[in-house]
Amino acid sequence: MSDLASRHASLDAADLEWLHLLVGDWQVVSDLAFADLVLWLPTSDGDFIAIAQCRPSTGATVHYDDVVGSRPPDGQRPQLRRSLTEVRAQRSREPRWFGSYAVREEAVPVVHDGRAIAVIARQTNLGGARTPSRLELNYVEAADDLMGMIARGHFPAVNAPTGPRRGAPRVGDGLIRLNSEGEVLYASPNALSCFHRLGAIGDLVGRSLVEVTTDVIDEPMAFDESMPLVLMGRAPWRTDLELHGVALSLRAVPLTEDGQRLGAVVLCRDVSELRRRERELMTKDATIREIHHRVKNNLQTVAALLRLQSRRMSSPEARDALAEAMRRVATIALVHETLSQTLDEIVPFDDLVGRSLRLAADVASAGGQVRTVVHGTFGLVPAEDATALALVLTELVTNAVEHGLSSQGGGTVDVTAERDGSELTITVADDGVGIPVGAGAGTGLGTQIVQTLVTNELRGTIAWEPREGGGTQVVLHIVLRNPGRDAATSGESGGW
The missing domain is CATH 3.30.450.280 (GAF domain)
Structure with missing residues (x-):
């Protein structure tokens, strides 16, 4: 247009x-x-x-x-x-x-x-x-x-909100014509049925719609302040009326001529089932977020137990192994903490990766000056892929710090993300000692975890190679779930 x-x-x-x-x-x-x-x-x-x-x-x-x-x-x-x-x-x-x-x-x-x-x-x-028919004539x-x-130039009304909630009434759902005093001139059969469900008795014609509604209220309850104005047809607004287990969506369209009110058209719709389903969905969303929150708390408890256990170990190797396990558990807990704060099973991965990579670098550097720099954007990542991807990145950064930068007392780890729809290419590069040409990946536990997660969980590929100018770079290419949607801006989980 x-x-x-x-x-x-x-x-x-x-x-x-x-x-x-x-x-x-x-x-x-x-x-x-x-x-x-x-x-x-x-x-x-x-x-x-x-x-x-x-x-x-x-x-x-x-x-x-x-x-x-x-x-x-x-x-x-x-x-x-x-x-x-x-x-x-x-x-x-x-x-x-x-x-x-x-x-x-x-x-x-x-x-x-x-x-x-x-x-x-x-x-x-x-x-x-x-x-x-009489209905058609009133229409x-x-x-x-x-x-x-x-x-x-008096329609549409500039201040007529469509309303944030679904279930906007349409003409066929129920129509009531009011005069300038808010009295009913005509009520369609569907509109009459809507108010009968609320408890109104008899015909509506000739009665004030506000008084009809007031008569059926037999218990103290909170109402939208705009409801009287909608029921009298004085404002072009929408409101919901819930009473006796019935929910009505009401919309008023005032009618004017030369600045004088002629009356109004009030559209009404029974949205009881729609509101019930919305409440069920809200309850389910709250339950899922609470589950993620409790999983996060339990994982943090496990990490704390591992930390206590490591302090009792006399062997440095055992302490290091428990520290690595604690770090991995903490990374998974961070993913669940992020999921507990969102409505969808989608992780805003850029916020999460900054926190987890800084934590991994600080722990692995053991006092050295290590800097992690993230380039590009990861976007939104489905929950199914978020945990595995967070673990992989944490392991890669930790390996870069421990094996590439530890001997020279510090350096920089660059993480570059390139997103094209559901395809994600990540490069983790350090300016450390580097690896020989053709050496490939190592044989440590961290490398084995990375390769297993990339191959089995993320269905991607990974390669280790020398970095131009010195150091090592790891190139990871994966295809995120839900390829039919642009997950860079939106996405949803395939199920937990």
Whole structure:
């Protein structure tokens, strides 16, 4: 829509934002009117171009093919021009035929700051024309009021939030028409059922919706402060009402004319099952985070026991072995600590790797001046791969410090990450003594752990080689799980 507007017209930012607001909230108008809506923007060459369209979910559509990006037919242009220049709605006297069915057309100017900046074509399929029901008459009357507000620049409402919670009510879910005093003029059967589930008895017509709701409240409870304004139709807001195990999502659309309130349309939807599922998911998420938190605590306890045990060892080799085991357990605990603080089974690995590598380098250097520098970004890593990858990097940095830098009293370990979707290439390089050409990996326990994790857990490859300019570099290439998603910015676990 923005691209079409920039190529074919010269709208300022405020006008374009107004059109975006309109398109973001015009489905309710289309459903109430049983009509297709097409937004025609006047172009720089004096013509029009369709930049958005909306099909009704309550009736038959007119346009089975998209018309966005097309020009209007010759017979429609005069109507669009009159609506734009005269700044008032233009309705065709005779329907226009689209193949085998007739279409009633109306052109309504879109007004912003007192200026007509575009035109909406309201097109109703008359192929199934019959005597309208009371529900349909109320729908169309509400649609006429909203189209009039569009022509006066009073719809959409700038301060009408869509709401952060799912379950926004639609026209077919339940509709209530209110007068200016908040009394019910009409309630659709679905809307009546919603309030009957709350405990309201009898018909709603002629009664104040606020009083109906107040009468069914028989227990002290907290309510959203915006609820009375929504129930009276005075503010274009959304709210939820939960009572007696029933949850209703309510949205008010005030109707005005020349600054005077005509009434309002209140849409309602029974979202009891949706809210119940949301609570179940929240409980499950909290349980999973608590499990990660407890695993982290248990692993820290194991690390503390290993530390106490190492102090009682007289053999330096035994103390070093227990220290290495303690470090590995601490690395796994760090992964679970990170998972306990997130909603998804995804680890922001850049935060974790900085902490774990600094800890590994400090422990392995034993007082030497060792610096770890991380280049690039790891992104988000699935929990299935995070533990193995953290252990591998910790082992590689530890080996670089102990075997490459220890003899010269310190140095630098560079860790470079290159991410392309689910593919991750990591280089761990040090400026130490280096290894002979063709020597490859060593035979120590740390090297064996690394090779096993890379091959079996991460399904990747790893190679040791001399670094240009001195030192050693290890190149690791892996493909993270969930390759169908861009895990650099998002991802999810395949299951625990």
